[in-house]
Amino acid sequence: MSKNGEARMTLLDQPLSDILEGKEMHERAEFPWHAEDEKAKRPWHHGLTKAFHRKKSSHKLRVQQFTWVDWLAMVLPCVDWIREYNIKTMLLGDVIAGISVGFMIVAQGLSYATLAGVPAVYGLYGAFLPCMVYSLVGTSKQLAVGPVAVTSIIIGTSMKEIVPCAADISNPNQLRDQEQEECQALYNQHVIQLAFIVACLYTGVGVVRMGWVTNFLSHAVISGFTSGASIIIGLSQIKYILGYSIKPAKDVLNQILKEYIDKARNFKWQEFIMGCTLLMLLVAMKEGGKRFKRLRWLRTLGPISACIVGLLAVIIGHVDDYGIRVVGNIPKGLPKPTVHLWAPIEDFGKLIPVALVVMLVDLLESTSIARALARKNGYQLNYNLEIIGLGLANFAGAAFSSYTTTGSFSRSAVNDLSGSKSPLSQFVTAWVVGFVLLFLTPLFSHLPYNVLGAVVVASVVSLLEYEQAIYLFRISKLDWLCWMASFLGTLFISVEIGLGIAIGLALLLAVYQTAFPHTAVLGRVPGSTVYRNIKQYPNATVVPGIVCFRIDAALYFANVKTVQDRLNSVVAKLSEVAHVNDVPGVKYIILDFTPVSHVDAMGLHFLEELIVETRKAGQQLILANPSTKVLREMEPVHLVEALGREWVFVGTNDAVRFCSQRLAEQGLLRNPVTVTLSSEHSAVALGPSSPSTTTATTTMVVTPSMNELADFSKADTSGLSSTSSSVPTVTVVSQRKE
Numbered sequence: 001m002s003k004n005g006e007a008r009m010t011l012l013d014q015p016l017s018d019i020l021e022g023k024e025m026h027e028r029a030e031f032p033w034h035a036e037d038e039k040a041k042r043p044w045h046h047g048l049t050k051a052f053h054r055k056k057s058s059h060k061l062r063v064q065q066f067t068w069v070d071w072l073a074m075v076l077p078c079v080d081w082i083r084e085y086n087i088k089t090m091l092l093g094d095v096i097a098g099i100s101v102g103f104m105i106v107a108q109g110l111s112y113a114t115l116a117g118v119p120a121v122y123g124l125y126g127a128f129l130p131c132m133v134y135s136l137v138g139t140s141k142q143l144a145v146g147p148v149a150v151t152s153i154i155i156g157t158s159m160k161e162i163v164p165c166a167a168d169i170s171n172p173n174q175l176r177d178q179e180q181e182e183c184q185a186l187y188n189q190h191v192i193q194l195a196f197i198v199a200c201l202y203t204g205v206g207v208v209r210m211g212w213v214t215n216f217l218s219h220a221v222i223s224g225f226t227s228g229a230s231i232i233i234g235l236s237q238i239k240y241i242l243g244y245s246i247k248p249a250k251d252v253l254n255q256i257l258k259e260y261i262d263k264a265r266n267f268k269w270q271e272f273i274m275g276c277t278l279l280m281l282l283v284a285m286k287e288g289g290k291r292f293k294r295l296r297w298l299r300t301l302g303p304i305s306a307c308i309v310g311l312l313a314v315i316i317g318h319v320d321d322y323g324i325r326v327v328g329n330i331p332k333g334l335p336k337p338t339v340h341l342w343a344p345i346e347d348f349g350k351l352i353p354v355a356l357v358v359m360l361v362d363l364l365e366s367t368s369i370a371r372a373l374a375r376k377n378g379y380q381l382n383y384n385l386e387i388i389g390l391g392l393a394n395f396a397g398a399a400f401s402s403y404t405t406t407g408s409f410s411r412s413a414v415n416d417l418s419g420s421k422s423p424l425s426q427f428v429t430a431w432v433v434g435f436v437l438l439f440l441t442p443l444f445s446h447l448p449y450n451v452l453g454a455v456v457v458a459s460v461v462s463l464l465e466y467e468q469a470i471y472l473f474r475i476s477k478l479d480w481l482c483w484m485a486s487f488l489g490t491l492f493i494s495v496e497i498g499l500g501i502a503i504g505l506a507l508l509l510a511v512y513q514t515a516f517p518h519t520a521v522l523g524r525v526p527g528s529t530v531y532r533n534i535k536q537y538p539n540a541t542v543v544p545g546i547v548c549f550r551i552d553a554a555l556y557f558a559n560v561k562t563v564q565d566r567l568n569s570v571v572a573k574l575s576e577v578a579h580v581n582d583v584p585g586v587k588y589i590i591l592d593f594t595p596v597s598h599v600d601a602m603g604l605h606f607l608e609e610l611i612v613e614t615r616k617a618g619q620q621l622i623l624a625n626p627s628t629k630v631l632r633e634m635e636p637v638h639l640v641e642a643l644g645r646e647w648v649f650v651g652t653n654d655a656v657r658f659c660s661q662r663l664a665e666q667g668l669l670r671n672p673v674t675v676t677l678s679s680e681h682s683a684v685a686l687g688p689s690s691p692s693t694t695t696a697t698t699t700m701v702v703t704p705s706m707n708e709l710a711d712f713s714k715a716d717t718s719g720l721s722s723t724s725s726s727v728p729t730v731t732v733v734s735q736r737k738e
Helices: 016-020 033-040 046-063 068-075 078-083 087-116 121-125 129-137 149-162 164-168 178-207 211-216 219-242 253-262 269-291 297-315 348-377 383-399 409-417 424-444 449-463 466-475 477-492 495-515 560-581 601-616 628-637 639-643 652-665 706-710
Strands: 519-524 531-533 546-551 588-592 620-624 673-678 683-685 693-701 729-737
Touching (some): 068 078, 087 121, 087 149, 087 219, 087 409, 087 424, 087 449, 129 383, 129 424, 149 219, 164 178, 219 495, 269 297, 297 424, 297 449, 477 495, 546 652, 560 601, 588 652, 628 639
Parallel strands (some): 588 620
Antiparallel strands (some): 519 531, 673 729, 693 729
């Protein structure tokens, strides 16, 4: 460090005479070409064959010790947890959790079925056989399956477009005439067929092990979608609290609010008072259960307590005589088979887009909850088996009068907090619902609609993640914009299109991140042989005439143009700086391929052109540390032969030292002068100096600024004017022997 505080560094750690004589500090490491040559002689299918045999050997070794119980566990995952089940420590928690979730799902199932446009009993059917089947084939120990709000609103809005006559049915449990009965039967058939298609999709995704597709959907866009959907769901159920029906042209915010305002004259104060009272009761019990650990049972009993209060008001207080609407007929008994409705599917073309949307929503909701619960409780989750289990649960539902089911956020949280230790809790839940179906459905036929509305509104409030929007605004404006786009699209366009926007934005973000990868100009960290980004390490040393450029992504068609433009910009800027300061221009371009995991056809074509262009310009392209996979991808076009094996190095340090020796032999590295680019916060040395010298300095203004040099990786060509207020200084240090 000089007296005036400017940063200056010796470019090389040895005198120029040593470089000229080839006395390098470390000999060049030999690249393992012999291994590559052996691989080149192998047939194209060698990798696949080797992988197959390795997998076969591993599988054979594993199954050699299998008993008949292990083979059975591969078909029925429940065998795994049954043989490890400890009755003394686990049974009580599972029973309590199962009963608690059963109380919740009875009320929520009736409410969500109404939201989906099917008879209320379908919600109970969806919590019976699907729960039972999932307890046998599911792998999550705390996930609670059954009807959910978001799926219900998607089905309700989509099916009314496929079966238009269903829009005129205000109460699927009490139909006015034969025409409505036929329309409702057609609607129910379409819902069953939709559940069958979703089950096929679910199971197919699990069988072909494609659960990874959900990784492309970011939390920001999904959170925006569920937040928007929660508002639509809540508003669609307020009609039961206000006491009058609405039929918006579309389930979007502006249309729903317009309907409420236009039909405000039908307001019923009796429904409103009772509905608001029940809603406050639900919110109070939910918040009390959250804030006080000793009262967490309140959260569990909230929905069933509201149902009990509503039933007592009707049975004892006869509030239905004062205009309070009740659910009406709920069939008694277990669900009837509906396998005969699976085919033929006349509206398959209309149902498949809805099925894809429902499957994606269900898949995202279930897997995200199951992952979180598995992480919290310290066990591994087999995602593909979990998806297959959910598919089989939907098959059971579609076979016995149920619409689609999936994991529920609220019920899974209650299941976990209540002490669930295994999927047995879902079996208990199923029989709680079964008991209601066998004995209590006549009682629930007196349930007021405002109870169902209050249960739904209280349940979906937790889906409105406004805190997430605030958090994203603070840390990432791009993610916040995605959240807002997904949220507003769901609110003002439609739930389905909102989900489409969410998925589209998620994929667009994934493509954007790879199409505009991070790149960096590298310099040597002082006192080491490590090369790092000069923006991150401002004191890193850069050799004049040598550009070290790192690509932090796979090189493929989407980002080739970006990488090419950034590299050209870096070379042009350094050449300009070299010309101004009378130091060697760019002679060697070293591409650090350490982070590059793949090069496609476009990437190979780019490298072929780069080899030709650099040679025409009197420059040499060099590859540092390419992986075996990348070298194999280069073989078909003979790229290494075109470049020359001598220009492929084990690491960046070897490449820089080799190129420095070549420059010194050509007389382009001169002992007498060191050029140091310095600014207030950073410095990069552009030439060698001898340690046994004294210095006298003169200063002149040049461009570009140091900040721009440090930001070469972004290829920003702005701000190159010499009148910039942040222009650095170049210190020319004349060195004299003492």
